[in-house]
């Protein structure tokens with residue numbers, strides 16, 4: 001019984017931390033050894049706006065862009081094209097560096113839209129809300 005309560009408290013603490021993470025938006029810059037640099041990518045969601053911006057490869061822009069995953073169909077935030085692939089969901093766009101289940105921006109290696117090598121890195125540069 002006591003053990004059960006402790007687990008519940010841990011679970012609640014974890015949940016609080018997790019929602020904190022989900023609701024904070026992060027600003028990333030993607031860059032590659034070939035010289036490619038993305039514009040500032042506003043990933044996640046602001047507190048005021050109901051959005052879930054994720055980094056995508058836009059085939060019309062040929063750039064790393066963001067798209068709001070809560071809108072269907074998913075469209076490039078820059079040009080409105082639906083020819084976008086999510087860097088975190090499309091296994092053709094990343095190379096995992098560990099044996100984790102999930103993809104982590106900032107840790108894994110991603111496909112560069114310019115040189116087409118898995119040298120693209122996402123660097124966290126700030127927060128937005």
Ligand SMILES: [Zn+2]
Nearest residue numbers: 058061076079
């Ligand atoms: Zn686009």
Ligand SMILES: [Zn+2]
Nearest residue numbers: 032034112115
């Ligand atoms: Zn490159």
